[in-house]
Amino acid sequence: MKAVLFHNHGGPEVLEYSDYPTPDPMPGHVQVRLRAAALNRADLWVREGWPGLKLDYPHIPGADGAGEVSSLGEGVSDLKIGDRVVINSSISCGACSLCLDGMDNLCRDWHLLGETIRGTYAEYVVIPAINLLPLPDTMDYEEAAAASLVFHTAWHSLITRGRLEADESVLVIGASGGVNTASIQVAKYIGAKVYVVGSSPEKLALAESLGADVLIDRSQEDNWSKAVFLATERQGVDVVVDNVGAGTMPLSLRTTRKGGRILTVGNTGGAKFEIDNRYIFGKHLSVLGSTMGTHTDFATVMELIFDGKLKPVIDRQYPLKEAAAAQERLAAGEQMGKITLAI
Numbered sequence: 001m002k003a004v005l006f007h008n009h010g011g012p013e014v015l016e017y018s019d020y021p022t023p024d025p026m027p028g029h030v031q032v033r034l035r036a037a038a039l040n041r042a043d044l045w046v047r048e049g050w051p052g053l054k055l056d057y058p059h060i061p062g063a064d065g066a067g068e069v070s071s072l073g074e075g076v077s078d079l080k081i082g083d084r085v086v087i088n089s090s091i092s093c094g095a096c097s098l099c100l101d102g103m104d105n106l107c108r109d110w111h112l113l114g115e116t117i118r119g120t121y122a123e124y125v126v127i128p129a130i131n132l133l134p135l136p137d138t139m140d141y142e143e144a145a146a147a148s149l150v151f152h153t154a155w156h157s158l159i160t161r162g163r164l165e166a167d168e169s170v171l172v173i174g175a176s177g178g179v180n181t182a183s184i185q186v187a188k189y190i191g192a193k194v195y196v197v198g199s200s201p202e203k204l205a206l207a208e209s210l211g212a213d214v215l216i217d218r219s220q221e222d223n224w225s226k227a228v229f230l231a232t233e234r235q236g237v238d239v240v241v242d243n244v245g246a247g248t249m250p251l252s253l254r255t256t257r258k259g260g261r262i263l264t265v266g267n268t269g270g271a272k273f274e275i276d277n278r279y280i281f282g283k284h285l286s287v288l289g290s291t292m293g294t295h296t297d298f299a300t301v302m303e304l305i306f307d308g309k310l311k312p313v314i315d316r317q318y319p320l321k322e323a324a325a326a327q328e329r330l331a332a333g334e335q336m337g338k339i340t341l342a343i
């Protein structure tokens with residue numbers, strides 16, 4: 001099969017469009033002929049590497065994907081060859097106590113597809129059958145691939161972890177990235193009032209088109225925590241979605257109202273920063289972290305995607321062999337929504 005792979009860490013130049021043996025499905029697994037993949041920031045971090053990350057080279061990146069079932073492993077009976085499917089990239093063992101309790105994203109042997117195991121920048125991928133969801137005829141592969149990781153992540157963070165309710169206020173830090181555009185939509189779907197801090201008028205216009213109620217342009221308004229404070233009758237918001245980290249978390253702590261929650265699923269701006277702990281205990285704040293979501297979260301949120309109630313924002317599509325250019329666009333941070341690959 002054709003795949004985009006790399007043999008050592010580095011910049012986009014380490015990505016090669018090359019041949020790789022087509023994987024066969026193990027028992028309980030399914031081989032999928034991929035038609036679309038989508039990029040995530042994790043793809044860049046895996047390519048660049050971090051201390052302790054050990055990959056079985058050559059590595060194929062990519063978490064998001066959709067395509068057709070092309071071969072069934074032993075024991076798989078609920079799917080058939082030709083079924084159109086989307087991939088849940090949160091891979092768990094299915095047997096530990098956390099998996100059996102429905103908290104499979106806390107699995108003791110958890111993997112993200114494309115991070116520690118070979119992913120979706122390829123013509124074929126092998127995946128546990130439980131990680132596939134059938135696609136309705138109305139849903140195309142690109143939209144399904146673009147939606148899956150970011151909406152799964154946003155749903156688990158805001159709903160399962162954050163317990164967001166209709167009469168609450170939510171501040172989303174960042175207007176145009178994949179998880180943020182998904183978070184804005186999930187919060188609006190629940191009925192919350194949504195505030196967004198964005199870095200440019202163009203990105204805020206996108207947030208507004210997704211239903212955001214209050215827009216704050218941080219290129220004009222350096223101290224956005226004060227702007228939120230003034231917009232909320234000096235109370236702050238119930239929930240802050242901060243997936244930036246360094247540079248924003250100190251202000252996020254100030255912007256959250258007493259008893260509020262801060263949700264985080266990542267740190268695009270950097271992982272290490274100083275925290276003024278007085279905000280956490282003095283305001284009874286809860287900081288709730290999570291990664292990906294459960295199988296139940298995936299089925300729930302994808303149903304809303306299939307019904308058109310939530311919709312992925314797609315920036316641009318590249319052919320698979322131009323994955324390096326696609327990653328460069330993601331790294332530059334100019335994209336509005338998801339960057340996808342046609343396979």
Ligand code: ZN
Pocket residue numbers: 092093094095096097098099100104107108109
């Ligand atoms: Zn497990």
